[in-house]
Amino acid sequence: MFESSPPAPAQLDVFEAVRQGWAAFSRAPWVFVGFSLLLTVVNAIFSGIQRLGTNEEGLPISGPMALVALLGAVAGVIVSLWGSVALVRGSWSALEGGQPSFATFVRWDGAAMIRLFRNGLVLGVLVGLMLLVAAGLAFGVAQLSQLLAVLPLLVALLVLIYVVINQKFLAQVSLLEGLGPISAIQRGRAVVDPQWGQVLLLGLAEFAVMLLGLMACVVGLFVAIPVVACISTAAYRQVFGTTDLTGLMTGSDAGQDAASLV
Structure with a gap:
């Protein structure tokens, strides 16, 4: 069981979140950058293994190579x-005023990973179903008018943007509050909806940081990725509270069941 119920939501200050995020990154910049580099290299290795088993069209070369591609894909996830x-x-850890070490990053937490995967998968399935419905409606409307066929797709795009911003903190909610998929999605809606515009502004600020990293000869992404993570987590702490309800920081959730299924 996790410790207690989540605290009441508060208002987001985007500029303060950016300031806090940068300050947190600055407490251990080389550790953050080093881990980002390690993560990129390991992902590239498994992506290469996945490509070994497929042709240019992304199809398996043979039965055994299909297994290689599958193993590479699973390992990448x-x-x-x-x-x-x-x-x-x-x-x-950095936002709490500490100086995270490399061990802080590389520690394995299977329970937390399961929560994150499960909640993200459910959200992905729901979004996929929405897009399928929109595509079906667009196809049906296209039989009547090609011009009107774009309307369901436009509505789906607007809903998709709403959901992406609405669920901006799904990772943190899943990892730090221990909620199941539906509860985590509902928690995001309840907290973000009243300040959706502010969270949209946060997303745009994070996009700008990533763009600056990309423009800095791509190498800047190794800085931008952890900076964005710090900004996002700082914003989460502002809005959702600063209590770790699952023991993510201490590892005390490692042997627990992965929270509620809903």
Whole structure:
């Protein structure tokens, strides 16, 4: 069981979140950058393994190579989950005033990874179903008028933007509050909806940081990725509270069930 119920939401200050995020990154810049580099290299290795088993069209070359491609893809997902958990843990530690070490990032937490994967998967399925419905409606309307066929797709795009911003903190909610998929999605809606515009502004600020990193000869991404993680976690702490309800920072959730299924 996790410790207690989540605290009441508060208002987001985007500029303060950016300031706090940068200050947190500055407490251990080389550790953050080093882990980002490690994560990129490991992801590239498994991506290469996945490509070994497929042709230019992305189809398996043979039965055995299909297994190689599958193993590479699964390993890539696991590494991405591990990296996401690590960046939240490292940024949280820095925002608490600490200096996260490399061990803070590389520690394995299977329970946290399962929560993140499960909640992200459910959200992805729901979004996928929405897009399928929109595509079906667009196809049906296209039989009547090509001009009107764009309307369902436009509505779907607007809803998609709403959901992306609405669920901006799904990773942190999943990792730090221990909620199941539906509860985590509902928690995001309840907290973000009243200040959706502010969270949109936060997303744009993070996009600008990533763009600056990309423009800095791509190498800047190794700085931009952890900076964005710190900014996002700082914003989460402003809005959702500063309590670790799952023991993510201490590792005390490692042997627990992965929270509620809903």
